[in-house]
Amino acid sequence: MEVSELTKREQFVLTSIIEKFVVSATPVGSKFIESGCNGAISSATIRNVMSDLEERGFVKQPHTSAGRMPTDKGYRFYVDSLMAVQPLSLQEKNTIYNTILTVSRDVGDVLEAATQTLARISSQLGLILAPRFYDGIFEKIELIPITYKKILVVLSIETGFVKTITLEIDKEISRKRLEDTARIINERLSGLSLKEIKKTIDKRLDGILGRENNFIDFVINSSSKIFSELSPFDLHLGGTANIMSLPEFSDQQSVVRIMELIDDKEILIHLINDENNVDLIPENNIRITIGEENKKDLVSHCSLITTTYEIGNISGTIGIIGPTRMHYSRLVALVDYMAKVLTDVFTMNKE
Incomplete structure (x- = not known):
């Protein structure tokens, strides 16, 4: 929509309705708008403008004696043509940066901390989707014994992205065997994409002398887990309580709908990855x-606001869902x- 679609007066009235309604959650009347312009526009004129905006679908009136509230069309015109982005305060920026910077190098820990911070500051539902791990270039693997029958797998890609998983094993494996196995894997696979490794790992690790003593077969059999593709568990979600406390979700039907959404991570992943979403900036x-x-x-x-963050040659998605x-x-x-900040932090991890 072009800004010229509305006159300056209509733009002022629409902006006033939206910015007041966002705060109050109640329909906005002409008297409030009149007070906001110090009487420069009469209440009667404002009512006429509001009526025109309603006829054109920018606002609606819940009942005859009520004020107006924005429609989806009104919000769209506002964000496309009228809105001025409000910068974060220095305190908010410091909170975000310090929270993310102080967690471990593991991407899961970083994204979980970022999600909870996003939800807390926004008072909405915060979501962060991990990067498409498959697109990364393998750098090295570390195999670390944890207990008698458990090992920690630390997988690093060239961007500085680290993924950790725990694997169950049938019998105790010495640290030296694990180190030898990791060394062989790194020599054979370093520099390949994870997608390529998962498809060809058996062939690439074939012909290794003493293979049965080097724990190689176990790694091959576990490759689908170690080099796994995106799954619903790569979506970090926070702020459910924020959503449930909003007036838009006070009735039972709305509660059921939002809980169904929160429980279905596949839908959430599709939503925040949808490239058909409208470009705002x-x-x-x-x-x-x-x-x-x-x-x-x-x-x-609901509305969604999303963007991407970068980790070298791979990217993830971050977003907010709310009314x-x-x-x-x-x-x-x-x-x-x-x-x-996420892009900066992962870049520092790489360095």
């Missing part, structure tokens, strides 16, 4: 969908900054 790769722009019925009453009545100007800045 293309130069920053910020995307936003509002209400019924979302293809899934479970989120037809259409959300503080877009502030949350766009939050999602954008969180993505930049």
